[in-house]
Amino acid sequence: MTSAAPERVEAAPSQADPTVAMPGLEASAPPRRRRPVGDGPLATFAKLVLPPIALFVVLVVLVELVVVAAGIPPFVLASPSAIFDQLVQYAPQVLAATLATGLNALIGLLIGAIIGVLLAIAASVARPIDGMLAPVVAAVAVVPIVALAPVFYTLFGSTSEVARILIASIAAFVPVFLNTLRGLRQVRPVHRDLMRSYAATPSQLTRLVTIPSALPHFFTGLRIASSLAVISALVAEYFGGPRQGLGSAITTAAASSAYARAWAFVIGAILLGLVFFVLTSLIERIASRHR
């Protein structure tokens, strides 16, 4: 029997994280942190980034070869080199269109997130409000919101961006609302007991426990919402409205048989989606450290 036990060398079983075991919306579990073992940061980076880049390059070259060798017409498949040419040539237009769509998506995301958070707070405070909202949110979640675009264009006029912003915000609202509400209900009983034992005031409980508990869930919702906002804002442009966004540019280019140019705008759309996704993922990761 060891009488003088060594300090701080404890092989305690790691406690299961209750937030991970929760059933329900899969994407809502905050991401586990990746901890690369061994190697320096540079080597890790190379190991992580180089393989997908290599794959991408190989695929592009392959497509180029196939298109050129088989003489595939551009309306079937534009060659990567042609797309790149168009991208360089139309860079200012692609950028302008990306910014136009991006602005709609951003405003929509912010509006949807704010409404989502406010309603989630209301639902978490009062059960009746939750009961009223639940079926409405479920309905909104299953309706393809973009399908409403033509109706909204008639409603707000075809020169207004309001319809697109509205569509993006409705799409963003759902995941933010659901995840934030879940987060607000995620306060662990032991924390509640602890704060009660300290005779903490309701505002102390909210500020020091409820909000920090809910934050990672909110940011998870925001990450999911960001992609939805971009997709919705862009697809909504396919159905009419002002002709300055990526969606409009893609349809215009395709309609005038400029397939490589259409693809160039598609690349702009991909980059826009990536920016939204990467930024919100980063915020989410920072918010869910130490969980």
Next chain:
Amino acid sequence: MSTPNPSTPAPHPSASGGATTATADATEAVVARGVERVFTGAKGAEVTALTGIELTVHDGEFVSLIGPSGCGKSTLLRLIADLDEPTAGEIRVFGKTSRQARIDQSYGIAFQQAGLLPWRTVAANIELPLQLHGADASTRRARVAELLELVGLADFAKHYPDQLSGGMQQRVAIARSLAEQPRLLLMDEPFGALDEMTRERMQTELLKIRAETGAAVVFVTHSIPEAVYLSDRVVVMSPRPGRITDEIDVRLGGAAERGEDLREDAAFFAGVTAVREALHGPEATPAAGAARGVDVR
């Protein structure tokens, strides 16, 4: 339900209860009189979690509550902490109602789960009660440093809970419960989730901390050796309905004199046997009575 006044032999002279007045209670850490807790489930089904509880914990005394699952030992602790309210009877903590004692922060509490706030560092977790009650920054810093030293985590002040082992997290929780120098510590199976080696080390550390602070402790456990090793008195409870069936004085010396050697001492084994017999009845002892949901490690 059947026995409002349990057949408590009350071996401790002043634990006989009933006759003591409210003023005399002020010197006692905890006094429970005729406490009952009935839970009303769905469809009006009633479950008597506790009935006829008479318990006195003296100032500076270490009392363990032991019994099989469902005997209401955790419920009793929650009642003392005013995290729940009795359906009958009364609990006084240092002569005050348990509610007032909670508001006055007369006790510190530790749970089976460490219950640390994962977004706060170790130091910030320990200072949480001080922050809640408006202690100024320099007082907080000094007290946190003191407590970190006490639980042997001085090098981990800036770590986050997820970077610590289960045993270290529990030590942070204990430091936090001591932050406001309470005269009473309530502990609900604080070592229940730890492995046996860590657990024994933590028990010895708790004895050390208790010797330094001199606080009274109410300690819920389902481990007989743990109860005997730590306590001045072991209160044995039994379920359906939850009640106190026996109290056993453990005479193993003060907290400061207890050490790892005690675990192999004859007096320790005698205490373990006494508690085991109280839990299972003497006939169950020869077969090392491991059954009935009580941990006999």
